[in-house]
Every structure is written in structure tokens, then in C-alpha cells.
Amino acid sequence: MRAIIYRDNGDPGVLELVDRADPRPGAGEVLVRVAVSGVNPTDWKTRSGATNPKQFPEVTPHLDGAGVIEAVGGGVDPSRVGERVWLFMATAGRPTGTAAELTVVDADRAVPLPDGASFDLGASLGVPALTAHRALTVAEDGPRRLGPGTLDGKVVLAAGGAGAVGHAVIQLARWSGATVISTISGPAKARLATAAGAHHVINYREGDPAAAIRDIAPDGVDIVAEVALGANLALDLAVLRTRGTIATYANDGAKPVQLDVRQNMTLNTRFQFLVLYTVGPEALAAAASDVAAAVRAGALPVGEEHGLPLVRFPLAATADAHRAVEAGTLGKVLVDVTP
Known part of the structure; x- marks a missing residue:
């Protein structure tokens, strides 16, 4: 061979x-x-x-x-x-x-x-879909499995929705019933995030992206699937609801992450860092099963x-x-x- x-x-x-x-x-x-x-x-x-x-x-x-x-x-x-x-x-x-x-x-x-x-x-x-599944199933009061209706009433922010993981976050969140917002950096990526199924796209380089997201989700975002934590943390915290979750699978740009401890205490922020190599067999098996169901559903x-x-x-x-x-x-x- x-x-x-x-x-x-x-x-x-x-x-x-x-x-x-x-x-x-x-x-x-x-x-x-x-x-x-x-x-x-x-x-x-x-x-x-x-x-x-x-x-x-x-x-x-x-x-x-x-x-x-x-x-x-x-x-x-x-x-x-x-x-x-x-x-x-x-x-x-x-x-x-x-x-x-x-x-x-x-x-x-x-x-x-x-x-x-x-x-x-x-x-x-593989990596994109299973990572997206993990990001969407780690919230304190969220589901551990995905499928139609499991994220009803939730608002998900997919950072970098034009990337492979962001694309899977949008599709799996929408399939599961969430309202999906995606941040993007320009018109071409906005078209891709919209084609993936995002209900709303926000250009984080223009205007006041936090205000734009809060207009859509006045009570805040339930889950942020984050690809560049250092660069986006201030925006994430500005739109996160109390007891919301930031699930981060990368730190594109490698900007150092600095936390305001009191701010996060007040928000009761949940940070979930994730990589598939150490996520554990149960989480991998659940993700593979749910992703397979989404494929069968054409999602x-x-x-x-x-x-x-x-x-x-x-x-x-x-x-x-x-x-x-x-x-x-x-x-x-x-x-x-x-x-």
C-alpha cells in the first residue's frame, strides 16, 4: 500500500x-x-x-x-x-x-x-465535530447529549464560525434547537457562517459587537465556543449570562489570557478547556454517537x-x-x- x-x-x-x-x-x-x-x-x-x-x-x-x-x-x-x-x-x-x-x-x-x-x-x-460536541455539552445546566430539542431556549456564541470547529458548533447547536450567533471578521466569513446555519452574524471588528450581541440576547449568551480566548475574552465576558460557560478549544493568536477574578466570581463563570486526547472515553463515545445521529439527520x-x-x-x-x-x-x- x-x-x-x-x-x-x-x-x-x-x-x-x-x-x-x-x-x-x-x-x-x-x-x-x-x-x-x-x-x-x-x-x-x-x-x-x-x-x-x-x-x-x-x-x-x-x-x-x-x-x-x-x-x-x-x-x-x-x-x-x-x-x-x-x-x-x-x-x-x-x-x-x-x-x-x-x-x-x-x-x-x-x-x-x-x-x-x-x-x-x-x-x-472527527476532530471538528467531536470538539464542537464537547464544547456544547459542558455547561452546568446544559445537556450532556445533543439532539433535537436539547438546547431549546439556549443561546450559543460560535467564535470564528467560518472555521471547521466553528462550522460544526453552528450546525450541531442549531440541530439541537439553540439560537446561534457567530462572530466573524469580514463579509466572506459572514457568508460562510450564515450558510452553516447561524441565525445571526456579528463582525467583531466593526461598531460595538457586545451591544449587537446583547440586542439579540438581552439576558446574555449561555455557551461560548471559543477559538481565541486571549483575543476574545473581554467580549465573551461582556455578553455571557450569569452562570454561563466559555468552552475554549484553542487560543488562536496566542494572546495571553488574563482573568479579572472578581468579575468572574460575580458572573459565576464556568471555563471549560478541552482537547480530545484527554477528554475521556465516555465523552468521546457520546460525541461520536450524537454526531452519527446528526449525520443521519442530514444536519x-x-x-x-x-x-x-x-x-x-x-x-x-x-x-x-x-x-x-x-x-x-x-x-x-x-x-x-x-x-
């Missing part, structure tokens, strides 16, 4: 296209022929060594993907052979991810993909007309795909693995 590998941390130039022996699934595992691999910021950060040093002598990157199960290991229902699936957390604890024609994952990390859902959609789920479409442009690269150009994600390319970067 063809696979992308790297032996040392570094820039995208460390990625190589090589031939490797076909892997075989062990007990509790499935072998998947990957059609499309999804690239996330965590993939290039892991490759570069920015987050943690490399754990294995050779690594095939990428957590997310979609394809078809070709074989199963012991203890896995044989009827799953031929099943279309989307994959998540493929490289968590393993050296082999989805940037290969064949990959082995734990059976519970290969989620059935309906016939009407494309492999592009399947490869776009998570992708493509520019749905607010998430798809940017494609062939497997041999995976290094260019990483460069695109590092550069902040708007949309979801995908690698076509198997025609």
Missing part, C-alpha cells in the same frame, strides 16, 4: 510517500481502505513537534478519515466488512493514521457512514454552499495539504487517498 510517513519532527518536508506492507487488524480492530483523509491543525502540530515529541520511529499522520472496512479482527462482527465508515482519533496511541491507503483502528473508532453521506463529509467530521453537510469549502490534495501532495492548514486556509483541507 501507499502511505505518507515521517521519521523525524519538522516542517512539511519531512513527509514522504512510501510503499508499506498491508496491515492486518488485531482483536477488536478493523482494517479500513481509506478514501479521503482529513487534515486538522493538531496533525501538523504533532508532525512539527510543537505539542509533543514523536513517540514512534515512523509515523503515518492524520486523525480523521473515511473509507470502507476491508477486514475485521477477533471479537468484531464480521458483517462489518464492506461497511462505509468515518474514522476519528486514528493516531491516538498509534503510529498509523489515515494518510495511507489502508489503516487499522479500534472498531469503535470506525463509525458507520450512511450511504447518502459522502466520504468528504466523513473525513470532515452536518459540508461544502462551500453549506459554509465549509473543501480544499483537496492528492496523497502525494500531503505536504502541501499540511502547508495549507498551517497557513490558515479557509475551509476543510482533505487528502484524496484511494480513488
